[in-house]
Amino acid sequence: MTYEALQTRFKSLIDHNPMSTFQVLIVAICFILNMNDGIDVLVVSFSGSEIVKEWGLSKTELGYIFSAGLMGMTVGAFFLAPLGDTIGRRKVFILSLVLITSGMLLVFISAAYWQLLLLRFLTGMGIGGILPTMAATASEFSNNKRRDFNVGLVQAGGPVGAIFTGFFCAYAIPAYGWRFAFLFAGGISLLMLVLVWVYMTDSLDFLSKQQPENAQQKINILLSKMGHEGISALPEKPLHYANAPVKALFSPEYRNSTFKLWVAIFFGFLTLYTLMSWVPNIAKEAGLPFEMATYVGIALNPGAAIGTAGLGVVAARLGLRKTVLSFMLCAFVVILIYGNVPLTTTLIFVTIFLIGIFVQGGFNGIYPTISRVYPTEIRTTGVGFSIGVGRFGAILGPTLFGVLSDAGFSTALLFSLFSLPLLVTGLFVFSLKSKNLDERNE
Numbered sequence: 001m002t003y004e005a006l007q008t009r010f011k012s013l014i015d016h017n018p019m020s021t022f023q024v025l026i027v028a029i030c031f032i033l034n035m036n037d038g039i040d041v042l043v044v045s046f047s048g049s050e051i052v053k054e055w056g057l058s059k060t061e062l063g064y065i066f067s068a069g070l071m072g073m074t075v076g077a078f079f080l081a082p083l084g085d086t087i088g089r090r091k092v093f094i095l096s097l098v099l100i101t102s103g104m105l106l107v108f109i110s111a112a113y114w115q116l117l118l119l120r121f122l123t124g125m126g127i128g129g130i131l132p133t134m135a136a137t138a139s140e141f142s143n144n145k146r147r148d149f150n151v152g153l154v155q156a157g158g159p160v161g162a163i164f165t166g167f168f169c170a171y172a173i174p175a176y177g178w179r180f181a182f183l184f185a186g187g188i189s190l191l192m193l194v195l196v197w198v199y200m201t202d203s204l205d206f207l208s209k210q211q212p213e214n215a216q217q218k219i220n221i222l223l224s225k226m227g228h229e230g231i232s233a234l235p236e237k238p239l240h241y242a243n244a245p246v247k248a249l250f251s252p253e254y255r256n257s258t259f260k261l262w263v264a265i266f267f268g269f270l271t272l273y274t275l276m277s278w279v280p281n282i283a284k285e286a287g288l289p290f291e292m293a294t295y296v297g298i299a300l301n302p303g304a305a306i307g308t309a310g311l312g313v314v315a316a317r318l319g320l321r322k323t324v325l326s327f328m329l330c331a332f333v334v335i336l337i338y339g340n341v342p343l344t345t346t347l348i349f350v351t352i353f354l355i356g357i358f359v360q361g362g363f364n365g366i367y368p369t370i371s372r373v374y375p376t377e378i379r380t381t382g383v384g385f386s387i388g389v390g391r392f393g394a395i396l397g398p399t400l401f402g403v404l405s406d407a408g409f410s411t412a413l414l415f416s417l418f419s420l421p422l423l424v425t426g427l428f429v430f431s432l433k434s435k436n437l438d439e440r441n442e
Contacts, residue, residue, distance in 0.1 A: 006235055010204045013228055015144040022225040023141045029199060030138040030154045033093070033192055035161025036100055037127055038301065042162040043104075043185045044069060044120065045277050046169040047178035054178075055113055063402030066277045067395045068117040069124035074391035076128020081384025082246065084133040085377060088202045088212060092133045092380070097193040099126030104186030108179045128391065132383035139371035139379070140203035148320060148368040149312035155364035159304035159356065166298035205376035208234070248378045249385060257373050257432055258382070261366070264428035265390035267421035268328075268363045271335075274397035274418050275359060276300065279352065292345075299349050300356040307361015312368075320369045321430045327362025328426030332419050334358055339415020359422065369429060393421075 019027075048062050057065075076096065084092040103123030110116050135151055142150040169181050202212075207219050211234060220230030249258045279296060307327070315323040338351045367383070374382030397418070404414060 006208055006231070007205075010208060013223075013226070014140075014142075014204070017143065019141075019143055019146060020226040022222075023143075025199065026141045026201075027138050027150050027154065029195060030134045031157040031160075032195065033097075033130060033134050034154050034157030035164075036097075036189060036192065037131060038158035038161030038163075039165045039185050039188060040069065040100070040104075040123060040127055042165040042276075042298075042301075043169065043181050045279075046166060047173060047181055048277075050173060050178040051116070057113070059402040059406050060399075061113070063277075063399040065116060065120060066273075066398040068120040069127075070273060070391055070394040070398070072121035072124020072126075073128035073131075074124075074388050074395065075121075076125040076130075077132060077384045077388030077391055078128075080125065080129030081132035081387070082381040083129075084136060084380035084384070085206075086210070088210070089133050089137050089206060089380065090196070090200045090202055092129055093196045093200055094193065096126040096129035096133070097189060097196060099123065100130070101126075101186055101189040101193055104182050104189055107182035108186070110179075128388070129384075132380050132387050135367045135371055135383050136376075136379040137200075137203065139368070140205050140376060148315050148372070149309075151368035151371050152308050152312040152315070152364055155367055156305045156308040159301035159308065159360065162301040163298055163305070166295070166301065170295065170298075203376070209377050246381055246385070249374075249382055254374065254378075254382075258386075260428045260432050261370055261373065261386045262389040264425045265366055265370075265386050266393040267428075268366060268393070268425040269390040270393035270397040271418050271421045272359055272363050272397075273394035274401045275335075275355065277398040278401055296348060296352055299352040300360065303353040303356020304360035304364075305356075307357035308364045309361075310357070311361050311365045315365065315368070320365055320372070321432060324362055324365040324369065325426040325430040327358050327365065328422045328429075331355065331358035331362055331422045335415055335419035335422070339419070340412045362422075363425070366425075366429060369432065373432065 044065060048065070051057065051065065052062055076099075080092060080096060083095075100123050103119045103121075103126065107116060107119050110119060134154060138151050138154045139147055165181075165185065168184060172180050172184065201222060202218070204219060204222060207215050207222070212218075216231065216234050219234075223230050248254065279300060311323055311327060314326075318326070334351060334354045338348075338355060366386075370383050370386050371379060401414060401418065404417075
């Protein structure tokens with residue numbers, strides 16, 4: 001069997017058959033893994049005011065804590081995630097989870113500001129490595145009908161993890177202190193590491209293209225789990241892109257899409273992580289008690305989960321480009337309202353919920369978009385570098401918000417300024433051109 005014939009067979013098995021129980025399990029694991037991102041962001045966000053109180057930090061110094069994790073995510077996206085295209089998705093999952101678990105658990109015994117910055121950086125590295133790998137894995141184990149929905153749905157794991165973490169923090173931090181919240185988060189990450197070690201495997205696409213040791217045996221085991229017959233031999237390993245996935249991102253075929261994706265995700269992350277980091281702190285400064293301010297932050301996440309799932313449904317009809325642009329336009333309007341119109345406590349919750357739907361839900365449409373733009377052999381590199389560039393926006397946003405706030409900028413002006421990047425995100429995604437983005441989800 002030629003390599004082309006083998007790939008045609010695997011594509012037909014994946015795209016034109018209902019997903020097997022094992023495929024659903026892998027997507028479910030990716031969903032659970034994405035909870036790490038939500039847990040991580042919310043733990044440090046809800047702990048921020050208590051850390052400031054204990055160590056007497058300024059808003060700028062608190063912004064550095066937020067950004068340290070994001071800097072780690074950037075490094076992880078650039079240097080860990082691309083390893084998924086060479087050593088395999090499973091190994092990157094395990095390495096990333098070791099970093100996340102260690103970084104979270106050691107915060108419990110941290111005694112200095114610099115130690116916390118370092119541990120936030122290590123945790124961020126793990127998350128930066130796991131997120132692109134997770135998006136690629138969910139894409140490769142999904143059939144064409146469910147691919148966009150599943151990759152988008154996996155991103156809803158972050159908001160779901162954030163919801164549970166938020167309620168836990170509202171109870172545990174006043175009772176046991178902010179360090180206990182990190183101990184809890186580290187325990188959850190440890191359980192995820194065990195889950196990946198037992199069940200996670202590389203995809204048919206990766207195994208057939210990269211052909212690691214015992215590739216044929218691994219392919220046949222995987223085919224058996226998916227309810228299909230095995231193969232008798234492997235064709236010659238393809239050389240195209242195999243040794244230069246980063247260079248391939250800038251080939252004539254992908255150069256334009258790479259640039260547009262980087263711009264879109266940079267500005268999207270800038271606003272998204274600013275909101276997730278600062279909303280609870282702003283709510284508390286507005287006079288809400290700690291528990292109520294925590295619930296304001298939590299309100300972002302049910303909206304994000306609903307928005308992410310809803311985006312997949314809408315994208316099946318309108319396509320990813322039109323859907324992301326529509327969500328970003330709505331997000332722009334809602335943020336302007338939140339920052340500039342006097343709101344009651346009830347309306348604050350409603351508006352934050354809508355921000356979750358349109359900002360985070362719409363932004364999560366970028367992940368299935370990236371997964372469709374790049375092929376398997378450069379997918380985690382493409383997703384990883386896109387997210388890595390985006391993390392610079394995530395680093396800049398929370399820090400810039402803190403600096404401008406200390407400089408006397410009003411909340412209304414800050415929210416107006418930070419709504420503008422969403423327009424850039426929507427327009428650049430809409431301008432993408434890729435034949436894979438034009439495939440119907442049938």
